[in-house]
Amino acid sequence: MxxxxxxxxxxxxxxxxxxxxxxxxxxxxxxxxxxxxxxxxxxxxxxxxxxxxxxxxxxxxxxxxxxxxxxxxxxxxxxxxxxxxxxxxxxxxxxxxxxxxxxxxxxxxxxxxxxxxxxxxxxxxxxxxxxxxxxxxxxxxxxxxxxxLTIRWAVRRGMGLLDELLRALQQVCSGQLNVRLRSEGLPEARQLALHFNRMTSTLEQARTDNTRLTQTLLAVQEQERTHLAQTLHDDLGQYLAGIRAQACLLRLVSDQPETLARTVGLLEDHCEHLQQGFRTLVHDLYPVALQHLPMAEAFAMLVGQWQASHGINCQLRVSAHLPALCAGDKAHLYRVLQEALTNIARHADASCVRVRLHYGGTRLRLLVRDNGCGAQPPQRPGVGLHSMFERARCLGGELKIISQPGAGWALALNMPLEAS
Structure with a gap:
């Protein structure tokens, strides 16, 4: 009926x-x-x-x-x-x-x-x-x-608006996000058209952003694969070729003690460089320290390596007692801090960074702040910021980024924890 x-x-x-x-x-x-x-x-x-x-x-x-x-x-x-x-x-x-x-x-x-x-x-x-x-x-x-008769006239007029809205929603369901309603007629109809047009504009922009992010992620994926292939071929491959050549040389200089000792030393250097290269490569792919170290020590290692690599003073404060997190949550939290430090090194022009990991009650908070130049938050976040927001969502937390020109850059992640 x-x-x-x-x-x-x-x-x-x-x-x-x-x-x-x-x-x-x-x-x-x-x-x-x-x-x-x-x-x-x-x-x-x-x-x-x-x-x-x-x-x-x-x-x-x-x-x-x-x-x-x-x-x-x-x-x-x-x-x-x-x-x-x-x-x-x-x-x-x-x-x-x-x-x-x-x-x-x-x-x-x-x-x-x-x-x-x-x-x-x-x-x-x-x-x-x-x-x-x-x-x-x-x-x-x-x-x-x-x-x-009055009700029929009013309902027919309202049903006309609903029919137009239904047709527009069917077009949206079919993927046509550029559909818009006419902003005319009764005040209610204008309000409905205004909110519907805002919704479709937001959906269209979100689809455009998702397409752009997908293309960027594919490009980043290809860059990582290219970098991995170049590292394996140009760096590690050369060391392996050198080790093989020197191993063959050992057979020819077995009766020459000085040459033999020099060749053995070169083999040791090549093996050490090869091991360091593998460690760097593995660390870039996945932070192995998270599997073997507590979260506080893993964060301290990350901050220490970043400070030594970029020459920026970084102060880390961690609560004495941190809750036990699953491997997935630890990885997300680690990557958020890693991406925040990477953004500071690339864009902040800062000389000092303060990192605090605080646990109180049923919430875990990660705070990162620098004294750099700061900037207005972008209207459309890039891959790095988008990945941090997605990781915060996976953690069930809320991520806020505050940045003003000349006032530095600050990140605050508020993560709820289940009461034990």
């Missing part, structure tokens, strides 16, 4: 209840009014009866024909006085409003030989009440018709 039919049913039900209540009130008031009218009519019947008994001539048909609420009927000789039976709505309404005993006529045998029946006649009152009921029903029917 459509919304229009449901509204029509509710309105019809409301009008039916109101009409019934008005009819009950009208009938109740009519009964009180009829009671007073019938008392007056009974007094008139009593007066006419007494007058006719004293002076039959005074009871003339032309005088009694126009009496209201009183019926005077002249009877033929031998005719019995009876209450005429009536059917229909008038009779039913009369039975509801008038007492049945008041409808019994009073028959008089006059001195001049005539017979007359005098009784209370409620038909005028019935007609008045029935006319009032008909007027009430007509007025309610007219009001109901006008209400239904």
């Amino acid at each position: 459509s919304a229009l039919w449901r509204i029509n049913l509710w309105v019809c039900g409301f009008f039916a209840v109101v009409t019934c209540a008005c009819m009950v009130l009208l009938l109740h008031q009519a009964m009180a009014d009829v009671e007073r009218e019938l008392q007056s009519a009974e007094a008139v019947v009593q007066y006419l009866s007494e007058t006719a008994e004293r002076d039959p001539v005074s009871l003339q048909p032309r005088l009694t024909a126009s009496l209201r609420h009183v019926r005077v009927r002249w009877l033929a000789p031998g005719e019995a006085a009876r209450v005429p039976s009536e059917d229909g709505m008038d009779a039913w309404l009369g039975r509801q409003l008038f007492a049945s005993q008041r409808q019994h006529p009073r028959v008089l045998d006059l001195q001049d030989g005539r017979r007359v029946s005098i009784a209370v006649d409620p038909r005028d009152e019935i007609d008045e009440v029935w006319d009032s009921l008909q007027q009430l029903l007509s007025l309610c029917a007219l009001a109901l018709a006008l209400s239904l």
